[in-house]
Amino acid sequence: MTASSRIAERLKKVNPSSTLVITSKAKKLKAEGKDIVNFAAGEPDFDTPDFIKEEAIRAIQSGFTKYTPTTGIPELKKLICEKFKKDNSVEYFPEQIVVSCGAKHSIYNTLLALVNRGDEVLIPLPYWVSYPEMVNLCEGSPRFIKTRSDNNFKVTPGELESHISAKTKLFILNSPSNPTGCVYNKKELEAIAKICVEKKIFVISDEIYEKLIYDGLTHVSIASFSRDIYDLTVTINGLSKSHSMTGWRIGYLGAPKDIVEAISKLQDHSTSNPNSIAQKAAQAALSAPDDFSKKICAEFQKRRDYCAKRLGSMKKITYVLPEGAFYIFFNIAKTGLDSGTFASRLLDELYVSLIPGNGFGMDDYCRMSFATSHDQLEKGLDRIEQFLNKL
Numbered sequence: 001m002t003a004s005s006r007i008a009e010r011l012k013k014v015n016p017s018s019t020l021v022i023t024s025k026a027k028k029l030k031a032e033g034k035d036i037v038n039f040a041a042g043e044p045d046f047d048t049p050d051f052i053k054e055e056a057i058r059a060i061q062s063g064f065t066k067y068t069p070t071t072g073i074p075e076l077k078k079l080i081c082e083k084f085k086k087d088n089s090v091e092y093f094p095e096q097i098v099v100s101c102g103a104k105h106s107i108y109n110t111l112l113a114l115v116n117r118g119d120e121v122l123i124p125l126p127y128w129v130s131y132p133e134m135v136n137l138c139e140g141s142p143r144f145i146k147t148r149s150d151n152n153f154k155v156t157p158g159e160l161e162s163h164i165s166a167k168t169k170l171f172i173l174n175s176p177s178n179p180t181g182c183v184y185n186k187k188e189l190e191a192i193a194k195i196c197v198e199k200k201i202f203v204i205s206d207e208i209y210e211k212l213i214y215d216g217l218t219h220v221s222i223a224s225f226s227r228d229i230y231d232l233t234v235t236i237n238g239l240s241k242s243h244s245m246t247g248w249r250i251g252y253l254g255a256p257k258d259i260v261e262a263i264s265k266l267q268d269h270s271t272s273n274p275n276s277i278a279q280k281a282a283q284a285a286l287s288a289p290d291d292f293s294k295k296i297c298a299e300f301q302k303r304r305d306y307c308a309k310r311l312g313s314m315k316k317i318t319y320v321l322p323e324g325a326f327y328i329f330f331n332i333a334k335t336g337l338d339s340g341t342f343a344s345r346l347l348d349e350l351y352v353s354l355i356p357g358n359g360f361g362m363d364d365y366c367r368m369s370f371a372t373s374h375d376q377l378e379k380g381l382d383r384i385e386q387f388l389n390k391l
C-alpha cells in the first residue's frame with residue numbers, strides 16, 4: 001500500500017468544506033480573546049423552543065431510548081404527511097416518508113439511491129457547498145448551471161434545457177436558496193417542472209428554508225403541480241431551520257414508493273433510525289401551530305432589511321435582496337479582491353467572519369449570515385464599512 005492508496009479513490013475528488021478555514025480561524029482568534037463578530041453562521045441564533053425540549057426530556061424519562069423503525073416512528077411520519085398536505089399541497093402517505101439525521105442526510109441518501117457512476121446532476125450556481133461534493137461521493141458528475149444576478153440567481157427554463165444531456169439524471173432545486181436567498185415563484189417552477197417531465201429528469205427539491213420567506217411571498221413545492229412531476233420529485237425538508245433544531249439532526253423526505261424503498265434499504269444498513277429522542281421532539285414541533293417559525297421569520301425580515309440598507313450605502317458592494325433564508329450574498333468585484341482574500345483580511349484586520357463565495361462557486365462574492373443579534377449586525381456592518389473605506 002502506498003501513501004496515496006491508503007484512502008479510497010471516491011474521497012479523492014471530494015473537497016473539504018470551504019467554510020471550515022474561516023470558521024476555525026475565527027474560533028482561534030476568539031479563544032485568544034479577540035472580539036469576533038460572526039457573520040458565518042449557517043443556523044438560526046434562536047434557542048430550540050421549550051415545549052420541544054420538554055418533549056425530549058419526557059422521551060428520555062419514559063425510556064423512549066431504543067431503536068425505532070428505520071424510516072421513523074409512525075406518529076411522526078403521519079405528522080409529516082399532514083404537514084406536506086397542509087403547507088405544500090403535496091399528498092404523501094407514511095410509506096412514502098423517510099426520516100433521517102438532518103436534511104443533509106436525506107439529500108445524500110437520495111443521491112445514493114438515484115445516481116449511477118457518470119450520471120450528470122444539474123446544480124444551479126451559486127450552490128450550497130455540499131451539493132457537488134455529495135454528487136462526487138456518489139461518483140456522479142456535477143454540472144453547474146451558472147445563474148445571473150439580474151435574474152435573482154434563478155435558473156431560467158432555457159438555461160436548464162441547454163444543460164440537459166443524455167446523461168442527465170437529476171436537477172437539484174433549492175428554494176429559498178442558500179446562499180442567495182432567491183425564491184422561485186409558481187410560474188417559474190411550472191416551467192422547470194414541464195422540462196423535467198419532458199426530459200424525464202428527477203428533481204431533488206430542497207425546501208429546508210421554506211418557513212423563512214419574506215415580503216409576504218409564498219413557498220411553492222414543485223411536486224404539487226401534477227402526477228408526472230410528483231413521480232419524479234423527492235421533496236426534502238426538516239426541522240433545522242424552521243424550529244432552530246440544527247443539533248437535533250432531524251430531516252425528512254417524501255418521494256415515490258420505489259425511491260423510498262431504495263432509501264429505506266440504504267438507511268437500514270447505514271445509520272438505522274434517526275435518534276429516537278429527537279424524533280419525539282420533532283413530533284412535538286410538527287404538532288404545534290407555526291408560531292415559532294412565524295416569530296423568527298418576522299425577526300429575520302427586520303434584520304435583512306437593516307443589513308440591506310447598510311450594505312446598500314457602502315462603496316464597492318452590490319447585492320440582490322434575498323427573499324428568503326438568512327444570508328446576503330454580496331458582490332465584491334469592485335474591491336479587486338478575491339473572496340478568500342476579502343474574507344481572511346476582514347477577519348484578520350477587523351475581526352468579522354463571513355464565508356467566501358468561492359465555496360459556493362463564485363469568487364467575486366461573499367456570504368454574510370444575519371442569524372445574529374441586531375447589536376452584532378450593527379457592529380459587524382460598521383467594521384465592514386471601515387474595511388471597505390480603507391481598501
Ligand SMILES: Cc1ncc(COP(=O)(O)O)c(C=O)c1O
Nearest residue numbers: 042102103104128178238240251
Ligand atoms: C440548502 C441547505 N440544505 C440542507 C441543509 C442541511 O440541513 P440539516 O441541518 O437539516 O442537515 C442546509 C444547512 O445549512 C442548507 O443550507
